[in-house]
Amino acid sequence: MLAEIKGLNEECGVFGIWGHKDAAQLTYYGLHSLQHRGQEGAGIVVKNGDRLQGVKGEGLVTEVFTAEKFKDLTGNAAIGHVRYATAGGGGIENVQPLLFRSQNGSLAVAHNGNLVNAQSLKHQLESQGSIFQTTSDTEVLAHLMKRSGFSAIKDQMKNALTMLKGAYAFLVMTETEMLVALDPNGLRPLSIGQLGDAYCVASETCALDIVGAEFIRDVRPGELIVINDRGIQSEPFTYSASSAICTMEYVYFSRPDSNIHGINVHAARKNMGKFLARQANIEADVVTGVPDSSISAAIGYAEETGIPYEMGLIKNRYVGRTFIQPSQALREQGVKMKLSPVRGIVEGKRVVMVDDSIVRGTTSRRIVAMLREAGATEVHVCISSPPMKNPCFYGIDTSTHEELIASNHSVEEIREMIGADSLTFLSVEGMLEAIGRPAINETCGQCLACFTGNYPTEIYADTVLPHEKELVKK
Numbered sequence: 001m002l003a004e005i006k007g008l009n010e011e012c013g014v015f016g017i018w019g020h021k022d023a024a025q026l027t028y029y030g031l032h033s034l035q036h037r038g039q040e041g042a043g044i045v046v047k048n049g050d051r052l053q054g055v056k057g058e059g060l061v062t063e064v065f066t067a068e069k070f071k072d073l074t075g076n077a078a079i080g081h082v083r084y085a086t087a088g089g090g091g092i093e094n095v096q097p098l099l100f101r102s103q104n105g106s107l108a109v110a111h112n113g114n115l116v117n118a119q120s121l122k123h124q125l126e127s128q129g130s131i132f133q134t135t136s137d138t139e140v141l142a143h144l145m146k147r148s149g150f151s152a153i154k155d156q157m158k159n160a161l162t163m164l165k166g167a168y169a170f171l172v173m174t175e176t177e178m179l180v181a182l183d184p185n186g187l188r189p190l191s192i193g194q195l196g197d198a199y200c201v202a203s204e205t206c207a208l209d210i211v212g213a214e215f216i217r218d219v220r221p222g223e224l225i226v227i228n229d230r231g232i233q234s235e236p237f238t239y240s241a242s243s244a245i246c247t248m249e250y251v252y253f254s255r256p257d258s259n260i261h262g263i264n265v266h267a268a269r270k271n272m273g274k275f276l277a278r279q280a281n282i283e284a285d286v287v288t289g290v291p292d293s294s295i296s297a298a299i300g301y302a303e304e305t306g307i308p309y310e311m312g313l314i315k316n317r318y319v320g321r322t323f324i325q326p327s328q329a330l331r332e333q334g335v336k337m338k339l340s341p342v343r344g345i346v347e348g349k350r351v352v353m354v355d356d357s358i359v360r361g362t363t364s365r366r367i368v369a370m371l372r373e374a375g376a377t378e379v380h381v382c383i384s385s386p387p388m389k390n391p392c393f394y395g396i397d398t399s400t401h402e403e404l405i406a407s408n409h410s411v412e413e414i415r416e417m418i419g420a421d422s423l424t425f426l427s428v429e430g431m432l433e434a435i436g437r438p439a440i441n442e443t444c445g446q447c448l449a450c451f452t453g454n455y456p457t458e459i460y461a462d463t464v465l466p467h468e469k470e471l472v473k474k
Ligand code: SF4
Pocket: 187, 245, 246, 247, 248, 249, 391, 392, 393, 394, 395, 396, 447, 448, 449, 450, 451
C-alpha cells in the first residue's frame, strides 16, 4: 500500500559509514534507498578531519542534497537520516542527524524508532537544567550522555542507553568514532556491512547493496558497536536482551529486496500471500495487489491458487508530495490521485484484492469502490496480516485505538464498511509461519503488539493519551 494514503508510516531510516573517502556520497545513496522509511526530511553529517559538519533539510533526499550542498560534505565518515515526522512533529530543527557542539567535541545523533519514556526523561532533565533544542525524543540521548559523568564516549553512551525504553536504532558519531546501538528488543532492523576497509551500518540491507557493501551481520538486540580507525568492537550494554523485531517490517515497511534476520522480505510476503490464499479459499477470476507493498503477497496468493495475477490497480508514480494536511476528506481524494483501476482487467471479473493491512479502512473502501466502478462483479479483500487492533508506540504513527478500524469493529462489520463481498485477514499463526520466525519470548522473536496487544516493553503513562490508558495492557 502507499504509505501516504494509508496512514501507516515508518518513522525513519539511518545509514552510516566509517573509513571511506566518499563517505557523504555513499550515505546519500544509502539514504536514497531508504527513502520509503521517511520522506519529510533528510540529513547527513560528515567527519572532515577533526570537524563534524552537516547538511539537512525538509523534503526528499534528492530535494535536500543539491550539488551545491555536497561541496561542503567532504570527509571519510558520515551518518545520515531520513525522517517521517511523528514523535515531536515536523520542522527543520527535528530533522536529523542532530548535531551538538561542546568544549569536548561534537556529537551527531541519528535515530530510528521511538522512545516510550522520552517525556518522563525530558521532564527530569529539564528540572535539572537541560534546555532542549528540538521537540524530538532523540535529543534525550545526547543530554543523558553529557550528564553521565563519564569521559569516554562509549561509557557515556552505555550509561545513557540503560535509561532509555522503547525502540531505538542509534547511530552516533564524534570526531574519533562511530557508535551503533540497538534497543534490547531489537525492534527496528539494523545491519552492518563492509566496503573494502570501510564499515557501513544501515536500517535495511537494501542500502548496503546499493553502495556495494558486503553484508556482515544484523546488529543484535542490546548491542553497542564502536567503529573507529582501529576497527570494529562490540559488547552488550544489557544482559536482558530479548528479540522482538517489528513484524510490520516484514509485512509492510521494509523494501522487498531487503533481508531481515536472514529472511528476504519479498519471499516472506509471498509466503504470507500463500497462507492467506489457503485461509480465504475464494473462487475468483483474477488476483490483484495494491501497489507497491502488497504485490509480493498477491503474487504468492495467485501462485498458491492458480488464479492469474493481474495488474488490476496502477499506481501513479508522478503525483509527488502534496503539502496538504491529510484530513480524512483529502485522504480519500488522495487515493484517487494515486491509484487507478485497470478497467480492461477487472471488468466483468470476480476480483481478489490483496492488501497488506487495514488501518482506518478509508483507503480499502475507496479501492473497493473504484474496482466496482471499473466493472468488477465481486471484490474479495484479502489482508496479508491480522487485524491491527492496537496502537504502536515504537515509531509507527498509530497512537490511538480510535484510528484503527479493527480496534472497534468485527471483521464482518469492517467488510460491510469497506463494501467488500468478503474480507479475510491472515491469522497471527499463519503470518508467523509464513515469515518463518517464532513469536516474541523465544530466542529470536517478533513484536506482534499491534495485533495482539502484548507489548514487548513497559508502556509509560506519558506515551499513551489519557483516554487510552485502560486499553493498553502493561
Ligand atoms: S506494535 Fe506493530 S508496528 Fe509497532 S513495533 Fe510492534 S509489530 Fe511493529
